[in-house]
Amino acid sequence: xxxxxxxxxxxxxxxxxxxxxxxxxxxxxxxxxxxxxxxxxxxxxxxxxxxxxxxxxxxxxxxxxxxxxxxxxxxxxxxxxxxxxxxxxxxxxxxxxxxxxxxxxxxxxxxxxxxxxxxxxxxxxxxxxxxxxxxxxxxxxxxxxxxxxxxxxxxxxxxxxxxxxxxxxxxxxxxxxxxxxxxxxxxxxxxxxxxxxxxxxxxxxxxxxxxxxxxxxxxxxxxxxxxxxxxxxxxxxxxxxxxxxxxxxxxxxxxxxxxxxxxxxxxxxxxxxxxxxxxxxxxxxxxxxxxxxxxxxxxxxxxxxxxxxxxxxxxxxx
Numbered sequence: 001x002x003x004x005x006x007x008x009x010x011x012x013x014x015x016x017x018x019x020x021x022x023x024x025x026x027x028x029x030x031x032x033x034x035x036x037x038x039x040x041x042x043x044x045x046x047x048x049x050x051x052x053x054x055x056x057x058x059x060x061x062x063x064x065x066x067x068x069x070x071x072x073x074x075x076x077x078x079x080x081x082x083x084x085x086x087x088x089x090x091x092x093x094x095x096x097x098x099x100x101x102x103x104x105x106x107x108x109x110x111x112x113x114x115x116x117x118x119x120x121x122x123x124x125x126x127x128x129x130x131x132x133x134x135x136x137x138x139x140x141x142x143x144x145x146x147x148x149x150x151x152x153x154x155x156x157x158x159x160x161x162x163x164x165x166x167x168x169x170x171x172x173x174x175x176x177x178x179x180x181x182x183x184x185x186x187x188x189x190x191x192x193x194x195x196x197x198x199x200x201x202x203x204x205x206x207x208x209x210x211x212x213x214x215x216x217x218x219x220x221x222x223x224x225x226x227x228x229x230x231x232x233x234x235x236x237x238x239x240x241x242x243x244x245x246x247x248x249x250x251x252x253x254x255x256x257x258x259x260x261x262x263x264x265x266x267x268x269x270x271x272x273x274x275x276x277x278x279x280x281x282x283x284x285x286x287x288x289x290x291x292x293x294x295x296x297x298x299x300x301x302x303x304x305x306x307x308x309x310x311x312x313x314x315x316x317x318x
Contacts, residue, residue, distance in 0.1 A: 004151060004154045005155075006194075008151070012059040025041070025164060025300065028040075031267075035291045036296070037299050038296075039301065042160060042301070044302060045305055045306035050111075051080035053081050053084035053153075056150075058084075058088045059159075060150060060152040061088035068143040072142050073089065073142055075133065075144070075145040076100075076129050077129075078232060079108030081147040082112045086115035095118070097136070097142060098112050099122060099136065104231075111307070125225075126235055159186075161187045172198060172298050173297055173298075174187050174191065175287055176200065176203070177202070177283055178204050179232045184202045185245045185246065201253070203255075203256060206257050208228045208230070208236070211243065215246060232277060232305060265316050277304075278308065280305045287301055
């Protein structure tokens with residue numbers, strides 16, 4: 001069984017920092033007053049691709065053997081993983097094919113194309129697009145970068161959690177959105193190695209609760225749909241690799257409604273003057289629900305991405 005280790009996360013930093021700088025961790029006084037605890041934001045929305053996942057893409061691509069680099073890679077995404085792989089592929093001179101669901105965020109599609117990726121659309125949602133990706137992988141003889149089962153991606157992503165502990169040694173709680181689960185797995189791995197008393201709380205959308213339901217049941221549960229404004233959280237099927245970590249190690253998973261997510265976007269904008277995508281705003285939405293139990297703590301909310309499309313922004317602000 002593959003695993004996520006703090007040793008491999010530390011090693012990944014040597015790659016990640018060749019291309020990226022550590023992201024800011026900022027305490028916001030007004031937001032702290034609103035929430036009743038010391039509210040810190042980990043600004044992964046400041047990454048060059050607008051998402052934390054670029055860390056994983058760079059770490060993965062640096063470790064890909066040369067024959068696979070020459071042959072090209074393929075991955076599946078609702079946007080942020082695809083941008084990560086496209087960005088990293090460009091740095092290493094690798095051709096990247098990215099499969100997205102039909103009707104995917106057009107602005108994320110445009111960003112991936114601009115980075116040089118070949119886009120293929122198919123499937124009603126992420127999980128159907130993943131099935132298409134696996135077929136194309138065989139047909140075109142490409143290396144499949146599985147966003148939910150590739151340890152090098154998780155190790156790269158885990159580097160932001162190392163930064164949290166370096167930037168705030170007395171952190172008590174980390175709140176992180178869960179789509180595939182790489183961010184939460186990284187936070188858990190680093191916290192257990194550095195300070196096991198730190199709580200890691202995951203967030204899912206009520207409309208896409210597959211990991212939450214599976215965590216509660218202690219076994220994988222597939223949902224019929226995952227229609228949420230937070231496309232970064234929209235998965236119907238938990239993947240074996242991250243779920244093997246989350247099911248026993250995460251302290252809590254919270255569900256937030258569509259309106260709570262939208263309110264989270266507005267609240268982040270109001271108090272931090274940052275524009276974040278819906279999945280990232282879910283961390284603040286969860287903090288608003290949990291604030292009475294977090295009083296006076298040092299709480300880090302991971303703003304996982306900035307890639308909010310214009311039409312969703314107009315809808316949220318209306």
